[in-house]
């Protein structure tokens with residue numbers, strides 16, 4: 001195997017024997033094959049749309065969900081990937097039949113072999129081959145082994161192969177966001193069309209040109225901006241705009257379910273299905289911001305938050321006395337001690353763990369999770385009594401809430417009481433270098449504010465940063481999940497308008513911690529918007545060669561976070577460098 005799609009990749013170069021995340025070579029091969037097959041399906045859907053105006057709703061939904069399933073820490077179950085690849089080929093056959101019925105033939109070069117597919121045919125041609133024997137996982141792994149990055153690196157060289165991966169990884173993040181929005185009934189035909197155009201592009205001769213690939217990367221950043229806006233609207237129109245809300249970290253006695261991941265729609269369905277059953281529902285990880293939404297906080301049995309960032313989940317889940325529902329990433333191979341308590345939903349999957357699928361109407365029956373919660377002890381009064389008491393945390397500073405205090409923030413900037421604003425957004429992880437982000441906060445002067453989003457916030461979310469001098473406004477404002485990066489962009493854009501300048505000229509610094517491919521999508525959006533001077537860490541992506549990084553440094557002054565010197569980075573940022 002060879003996988004270098006996330007920040008924790010082995011040695012900063014690539015996981016080759018087994019993933020640091022626990023991904024096996026078998027699952028890696030199946031994921032590579034799925035991406036390869038979806039490139040072919042996306043290319044066919046692009047032809048169907050542009051040549052015959054055919055829009056296939058099942059294909060649109062499937063492509064985004066399938067790509068999402070290959071994102072880091074989403075799915076480790078080889079049988080799920082067998083299903084995904086088979087479904088990709090079935091959808092390909094049914095869309096081909098629609099084209100044939102419409103009397104449309106594909107251009108002669110539609111399946112022209114590109115050298116970087118190596119021993120495999122063009123993906124569109126492979127999807128169409130009826131004589132490919134894919135009886136079981138073993139057959140599929142054999143084929144999948146031929147679709148990895150290595151073949152592309154050999155033909156294209158590391159820089160171009162890496163830039164093709166940059167586009168693919170950006171699509172993984174974008175498709176995850178789009179899929180979340182779709183779960184809430186929000187879709188955009190242009191987003192489906194864009195995704196499939198990029199997949200088609202990756203199968204075309206144009207993808208052998210560095211400039212064309214970079215251009216496609218930045219265009220995908222524009223698409224992702226639409227998607228993040230759509231997702232923000234999906235959340236706020238369904239559950240209302242987040243409002244500042246204190247959240248307890250102390251459990252209460254009673255049966256319990258822990259909900260992890262990012263999918264608010266699942267949390268809502270679970271809150272509905274647990275009403276009146278004497279079960280308390282707790283959020284974990286990226287679900288923390290759910291407490292700020294009026295449409296979710298209204299449920300009295302949404303009892304609080306339990307645990308920290310995703311990478312601590314083995315400790316958190318082992319210590320949770322109830323059932324655990326996994327709605328999205330980040331999930332890890334479970335410990336035996338809680339394996340009987342955990343359930344996967346949506347695109348997530350774990351070998352040997354029950355999966356709850358939606359029915360044709362999108363409804364999910366969470367009875368197995370509820371049943372398991374009722375079987376388990378939950379939090380006993382004694383355990384609650386003994387647990388160390390923690391202070392509340394406050395969530396709910398989406399763009400509406402932050403903009404409602406904008407006049408005070410602006411006044412504070414104008415009077416010099418607020419010197420600088422930091423956006424420290426992104427992912428958390430277990431590597432020691434990530435201590436840089438914890439230390440960064442220690443060096444922040446009192447005359448500053450910090451906006452957080454994503455699971456990186458768990459480094460400081462329970463600390464008291466006090467209020468901005470002369471105001472009641474907290475210095476630390478959490479804007480939500482990594483999915484809520486849109487809110488930060490709205491705030492920055494509105495502030496720039498007030499000061500009659502652009503985002504790059506504000507007293508604002510972005511210090512981003514990346515881990516997986518949603519962060520790649522957000523980075524491409526920021527670059528598309530022309531945001532400069534972003535710090536990125538703790539390590540730069542392994543898939544970007546020094547040559548590729550050089551282009552980003554030259555165009556955008558993208559900087560690696562100086563993880564050895566957080567104080568130095570803080571000083572530089574205070575000087576707007």
Ligand code: FS2
Pocket residue numbers: 072073262285286310329330426427428454455456481482483515516518
């Ligand atoms: Fe955190 Fe993990 Fe949010 Fe990322 S829970 S690193 O995949 O999506 O952020």
Ligand code: SF4
Pocket residue numbers: 003004005006007008009010014015018019020021022023072073
């Ligand atoms: Fe390694 Fe990350 Fe790939 Fe997992 S997702 S195999 S940790 S690079």
